[in-house]
């Protein structure tokens with residue numbers, strides 16, 4: 001079990017227990033965290049699960065794959081260096097305490 005912390009655009013924090021191996025998107029949806037819509041259900045084709053990974057976790061999480069990178073370029077309103085699609089991040093023991101910010105709007 002690892003913790004994932006989601007921060008919404010108002011600064012509200014949601015700290016949830018995440019199952020190792022599950023995605024950051026699925027963990028949010030399962031726990032009723034608002035702002036992660038996940039229209040495509042995790043198929044890396046909608047970009048409505050966009051998050052900004054907190055700086056200190058960015059190196060651990062790593063960068064996006066090619067398909068995700070394209071989608072981030074085309075599909076999100078404010079792409080940052082730490083932008084990721086949360087359906088493409090799997091929770092691991094090492095990511096315990098992973099903190100992500102949810103943008104004010106999803107595409």
Ligand code: FES
Pocket residue numbers: 025037038039040041042043044045046047048049085086087088
């Ligand atoms: S849920 Fe659609 S791209 Fe992540």
